[in-house]
Amino acid sequence: MLKQLLWLTIWGVVFGYMEAAVVIYLRDIYYPEGFSFPLVIIEDRILLTELLREAATLLLIWATVSLAYKRVQSRFAAFFLLFGLWDIFYYIFLKLLLDWPESLNTWDILFLIPAPWVGPVWAPLLVSIGFIYAGTTLLFYHQKKRFFHFDRSFILIGIFSALLIILSFMIPVSSILDQNIPTDFPWILFLTGFLIGTGVFLYTVYRSDHADTK
Known part of the structure; x- marks a missing residue:
């Protein structure tokens, strides 16, 4: 168990560096004076390449966890773990290499599928911390041959909470597409989705533990 977690952690850290490296190259091309809003319009070929790269990254993570685990639930747990590590270390390496972001309130482009997601850096980092906690918790339970129902x-509640979070990232998109600088993040909507998702997960873990003590 610990050996698998070690290698998954190494994978997540290394891939975080690879992601940061790609972004550094893109910023040297399109933002030679440093990344900032409003966005520079890039050509369709590069945009399509980025979209396919993001899709390929998700597929690569899933392929990795599928090689590591047989059970679907364990694969999802490891997927969340890797996604969280990848995202957090992406920002860590950007900070080390570019001294960016300036703060946790700095706005960033988070994702492009199916449309751009934007938000302050603290928001995706909070989601990633939640992913790491949930993924690690599930994998430790699985090591004990305990699987959740x-x-x-x-x-349904999990999907609802995820949609709230995604919506909070997509609401500010209209302003950046109009070449404006984003200022207002719907943090209440984001935190509502995050707390609902966290709460239902913690309740499921508590209910499982409570049932085992009876």
Whole structure:
């Protein structure tokens, strides 16, 4: 278990560096004086390349966890773990190499699929911390041969919380597409989705532990 977690952690850290390296190259081309809003319009070929690269990254993470685990639930747990590590160390390496972001309130482009996601850096970092906690917790339970039953209610609530978070990242998109500088992040919407998702996960873990003590 610990050996698998060690190698997954190494994978997440290394891939965080690779992601940061790609972004550094792009910023040297399009933002030679440093990244800032409003966005520079890039050509369609490069945009398509970035979209496919992001999709390939998600597929690569899934392929990695599928090689490491047989159970689907363990694969999802490891996927969340890797995603969280990848995202956090992406920002760590950008800070080390570019001294960016200036602060946790600095705005960034987070994702491009199916449309640009934007938000202050603290928001995706908080999601990544939640992913790492949830993924690691599940994997430790799986090591003990204990697997959770995620019923329909959990799945629906989880999807709802995820949609709230995604919506909070996409609401400011209209301003950046109009070549404006984003200023207002719907943090109440974001935190509502994050707390709902966190709460339902913690309740499921608590319910499982409580049932095992009976």
